[in-house]
Amino acid sequence: MTGLLETERLTRRYGSLVALDEVSLSVAAGARHAVIGPNGAGKSTLFALVTGSLRPTAGRIRFDGQDVTGRPDHARARAGMAKTFQHSSLFTSLPVLDNVALATRRAAGLGMAMVRPAGRHAAVREAAMRQLELVGLAGRAAVPAAALSHGERRQLEVAIALATSPKLLLLDEPTAGMSAADSARFAELVESLGAAVTVLIIEHDLDVVFRLATRVTVLHLGRVLADGTPDEVRADETVQRAYLGDAALDDLFFGGTR
Amino acid sequence: MPAWLSDNLITIVDGVAFGVLLFTIAVGLSLVFGIMDVLNLAHGALYLVGAYVAVRFARGGQAGIGAFLLAGLAAVAVGAAAGAGLAVLTRPLARRGHLDQALLTLGVALIIGDLLSARFGNDVQSVPPPAFLAGSVSLVGHDYPSYRLAVIIAGLALAVLVWLLVERSRAGALVRATVADAPMVRALGVDTGRLVVAVFAFGVVLACLGGVLGAPVLGAYPGLDERVLILGLVVVVLGGLGSVSGAFLGALVIGQVEVLGVSLLPQYASFLVFGTMAVVLLLRPTGMLGRAGKPG
Amino acid sequence: MSTATEAPAAAARPATARAAGAVLVLLALVPLLVSSNVADMLTRVLAFALLAIGLDLLAGVAGLPSLGQAAPFGVGAYAAALLGKHVTTVGPVQLVAAAAAGAALAAAVGWLLVRSRGTYFLMLTLAVGEIVHELADRWEGVTGGTNGLAGVPAITLYPGGPPVRLAGVLYWYVLAAVLVCAGLLWMVSRSAFGQTLRGIRDNEERMRSLGYRTFPPKYAVFCIAGAAAGAAGSLWVAQSRFVSPADLGFEVSAMALLAVVIGGRGSLWGAALGAAVVVLVREELSPQLGGRGPLVLGLVFVAAVYLLPRGFAGMRIHRPRGEA
Numbered sequence: 015m016t017g018l019l020e021t022e023r024l025t026r027r028y029g030s031l032v033a034l035d036e037v038s039l040s041v042a043a044g045a046r047h048a049v050i051g052p053n054g055a056g057k058s059t060l061f062a063l064v065t066g067s068l069r070p071t072a073g074r075i076r077f078d079g080q081d082v083t084g085r086p087d088h089a090r091a092r093a094g095m096a097k098t099f100q101h102s103s104l105f106t107s108l109p110v111l112d113n114v115a116l117a118t119r120r121a122a123g124l125g126m127a128m129v130r131p132a133g134r135h136a137a138v139r140e141a142a143m144r145q146l147e148l149v150g151l152a153g154r155a156a157v158p159a160a161a162l163s164h165g166e167r168r169q170l171e172v173a174i175a176l177a178t179s180p181k182l183l184l185l186d187e188p189t190a191g192m193s194a195a196d197s198a199r200f201a202e203l204v205e206s207l208g209a210a211v212t213v214l215i216i217e218h219d220l221d222v223v224f225r226l227a228t229r230v231t232v233l234h235l236g237r238v239l240a241d242g243t244p245d246e247v248r249a250d251e252t253v254q255r256a257y258l259g260d261a262a263l264d265d266l267f268f269g270g271t272r
Numbered sequence: 273m274p275a276w277l278s279d280n281l282i283t284i285v286d287g288v289a290f291g292v293l294l295f296t297i298a299v300g301l302s303l304v305f306g307i308m309d310v311l312n313l314a315h316g317a318l319y320l321v322g323a324y325v326a327v328r329f330a331r332g333g334q335a336g337i338g339a340f341l342l343a344g345l346a347a348v349a350v351g352a353a354a355g356a357g358l359a360v361l362t363r364p365l366a367r368r369g370h371l372d373q374a375l376l377t378l379g380v381a382l383i384i385g386d387l388l389s390a391r392f393g394n395d396v397q398s399v400p401p402p403a404f405l406a407g408s409v410s411l412v413g414h415d416y417p418s419y420r421l422a423v424i425i426a427g428l429a430l431a432v433l434v435w436l437l438v439e440r441s442r443a444g445a446l447v448r449a450t451v452a453d454a455p456m457v458r459a460l461g462v463d464t465g466r467l468v469v470a471v472f473a474f475g476v477v478l479a480c481l482g483g484v485l486g487a488p489v490l491g492a493y494p495g496l497d498e499r500v501l502i503l504g505l506v507v508v509v510l511g512g513l514g515s516v517s518g519a520f521l522g523a524l525v526i527g528q529v530e531v532l533g534v535s536l537l538p539q540y541a542s543f544l545v546f547g548t549m550a551v552v553l554l555l556r557p558t559g560m561l562g563r564a565g566k567p568g
Numbered sequence: 569m570s571t572a573t574e575a576p577a578a579a580a581r582p583a584t585a586r587a588a589g590a591v592l593v594l595l596a597l598v599p600l601l602v603s604s605n606v607a608d609m610l611t612r613v614l615a616f617a618l619l620a621i622g623l624d625l626l627a628g629v630a631g632l633p634s635l636g637q638a639a640p641f642g643v644g645a646y647a648a649a650l651l652g653k654h655v656t657t658v659g660p661v662q663l664v665a666a667a668a669a670g671a672a673l674a675a676a677v678g679w680l681l682v683r684s685r686g687t688y689f690l691m692l693t694l695a696v697g698e699i700v701h702e703l704a705d706r707w708e709g710v711t712g713g714t715n716g717l718a719g720v721p722a723i724t725l726y727p728g729g730p731p732v733r734l735a736g737v738l739y740w741y742v743l744a745a746v747l748v749c750a751g752l753l754w755m756v757s758r759s760a761f762g763q764t765l766r767g768i769r770d771n772e773e774r775m776r777s778l779g780y781r782t783f784p785p786k787y788a789v790f791c792i793a794g795a796a797a798g799a800a801g802s803l804w805v806a807q808s809r810f811v812s813p814a815d816l817g818f819e820v821s822a823m824a825l826l827a828v829v830i831g832g833r834g835s836l837w838g839a840a841l842g843a844a845v846v847v848l849v850r851e852e853l854s855p856q857l858g859g860r861g862p863l864v865l866g867l868v869f870v871a872a873v874y875l876l877p878r879g880f881a882g883m884r885i886h887r888p889r890g891e892a
Contacts (some may be wrong), residue, residue, distance in 0.1 A: 033750035105770040109571040116767045127760040382866030502698045546699045
């Protein structure tokens with residue numbers, strides 16, 4: 015059974031530094047798949063390779079049955095990938111509604127329309143408002159994105175990503191800097207997406223991971239350390255050592271590729 | 273040697289001289305951009321300041337080498353002050369983005385250009401080379417101006433000096449570290465603010481010195497600042513922003529293309545310069561020796 | 569603050585519409601109120617304003633700061649002059665041809681230039697501007713070299729019509745042309761495409777992650793700005809009846825950018841205001857300041873950059889730090 019997203023021995027080298035080493039993983043359609051691991055494990059690199067902002071040194075990526083390894087980032091986005099950025103990546107001079115409208119407008123194929131005023135495309139506008147309601151920002155539609163609080167920015171970040179109706183949503187440390195209440199609310203939002211949106215999430219907050227994830231992959235020093243259900247991973251000794259015990263210390267001070 | 277070589281050797285040597293002069297202009301621009309991400313559009317105007325300094329000191333016909341050395345010292349002083357001043361002026365705009373800073377230097381360029389025009393008039397001023405370099409030297413049967421050979425020597429010496437400073441000195445290491453990761457350098461206790469001012473001053477000093485060095489070759493007149501700025505930019509784009517060896521390579525290439533072009537195909541000289549730049553950028557978008565990931 | 573995506577009825581404010589209407593009426597009445605010398609100068613202001621508005625769309629809305637708009641401007645001016653001397657004196661025909669010439673130049677170099685960003689883009693446009701300037705200088709057969717092309721005949725408003733010699737009538741023609749062209753630019757700015765440009769300006773990487781190809785919009789706006797500049801060039805020549813390489817110089821590009829900076833980025837009408845300031849200072853005030861117009865403009869430039877509340881905002885030049 016093939017997953018919605020499959021990577022096959024994905025590798026990224028920077029000279030002699032190996033950021034990602036032959037990582038093969040499979041994300042099933044409808045799954046909520048978490049990628050965890052200590053800092054420097056290669057999680058963000060994996061995301062960059064999957065979305066296309068970085069080119070792999072070796073390996074292949076298959077999405078929705080097609081080989082997308084050679085395709086540029088915008089093509090992969092059109093194929094159904096959406097991502098949120100670790101540090102909120104918004105259109106700061108534009109109001110909140112316009113931020114989301116950029117996404118819904120692309121989904122409607124109207125990005126190059128030069129004649130009618132942007133506001134005349136009612137479908138675009140309404141779709142954008144619906145996304146804002148979903149994340150709870152409907153009341154802030156006319157506020158410039160730059161004026162939002164940190165938590166609101168993260169909400170907008172997700173709204174923009176969801177507005178393209180993606181098949182695969184990649185969340186890069188979405189709850190970083192969030193309070194416990196905000197994190198819980200965020201987890202609820204992800205749960206509400208249902209099986210229509212497959213989620214691949216990088217997270218450090220293990221509470222969120224074990225609440226949301228249907229499958230967990232652990233990365234360490236660029237390699238897959240473990241891959242299985244949350245319970246399997248939690249019980250895995252090598253994982254425990256990587257997070258807590260000697261193995262991690264050894265690698266930090268005496269070897270590894272740090 | 274083959275006839276075409278000896279015929280064109282003079283032009284080629286001229287190309288090297290011009291290229292070396294271009295290097296002194298371009299390297300300052302490249303360094304300032306490398307460390308501050310600021311494109312100093314006043315760079316050409318500051319070259320012109322140096323040229324007019326030479327005009328001032330070499331007035332009255334055959335000036336001695338002493339006058340030129342004094343002009344050089346004056347250029348260093350003026351350049352250091354102007355560079356530090358520019359660094360201070362652009363600092364408050366840093367949080368608003370590098371374009372604002374570049375625009376500020378553009379305004380300063382207009383101001384300096386007009387002040388020079390008011391002080392020295394609009395005529396082309398020529399500067400005779402120092403007395404003992406005023407003659408010519410025999411080169412493969414042709415007479416070649418000794419001053420231009422001196423320019424090559426002085427320019428090469430300067431290039432070596434700058435390279436040593438940037439690549440081999442502690443100060444240079446700090447500068448390169450700041451370019452790579454400024455917060456880290458600050459965490460080590462180094463005042464990057466002062467470092468930035470120092471680099472800016474250094475870059476501008478190089479521009480002014482270039483003006484003094486080049487005055488007997490290019491003269492001084494309103495509009496020269498634009499020409500110098502453009503050439504400097506083309507060299508820097510070719511050689512990659514922030515790279516000293518890139519500036520050197522780019523300068524030699526452009527110097528050769530410009531001089532040979534003017535000599536062999538005067539109608540198309542500009543085309544050649546731009547064409548060279550376009551070809552290089554098509555093949556290597558960050559310039560010949562530029563670092564990948566720089567604002568391209 | 570309203571959004572561009574909201575329904576237009578909600579976004580339009582009666583006060584702004586009234587103010588705009590008043591300004592238009594005033595502009596139309598100018599020839600009846602002032603001397604022909606002043607009308608001539610205001611004609612030049614209008615032509616230059618069109619150049620600035622086009623640049624504002626390129627730099628202020630799309631975030632592509634260009635110091636080379638003098639190139640399509642000059643190419644348009646030369647095209648109009650050459651047409652006027654050898655082919656036809658019909659103003660609107662010259663206008664269209666000049667706009668096409670400006671767009672063609674932009675299309676030829678933009679293909680390469682638009683791949684670069686921020687400062688690299690700025691430098692490349694500067695270089696292109698200078699190359700075209702030098703070409704105008706040297707290509708004596710076509711451009712008349714440094715002496716330029718003099719004796720450009722007065723335009724006519726339609727084939728077989730009388731040559732326009734009254735400053736007031738010329739002013740009305742230029743005003744009409746500028747209103748039409750600026751109107752088109754404004755339409756583009758308000759459109760979905762305009763929003764795409766703003767998105768690219770604010771965060772090109774994010775746009776790509778949303779599925780936008782960013783090259784076609786940037787290329788398109790670069791060509792549109794080239795067309796606007798070319799059109800402005802033809803209007804300039806219609807008034808001055810003379811064109812020389814100086815009209816292609818770096819100073820023209822710098823003054824256009826200054827106009828945009830003074831006017832505040834992206835508003836388009838602000839650029840027109842900035843253009844008025846620039847032309848007025850250079851032409852009216854400069855002689856009274858002992859010819860030190862450029863100095864004053866430099867000071868105004870510096871002040872404008874400092875005082876603008878958000879600066880030339882949105883045009884941050886990022887150095888990618890390897891972040892995904």
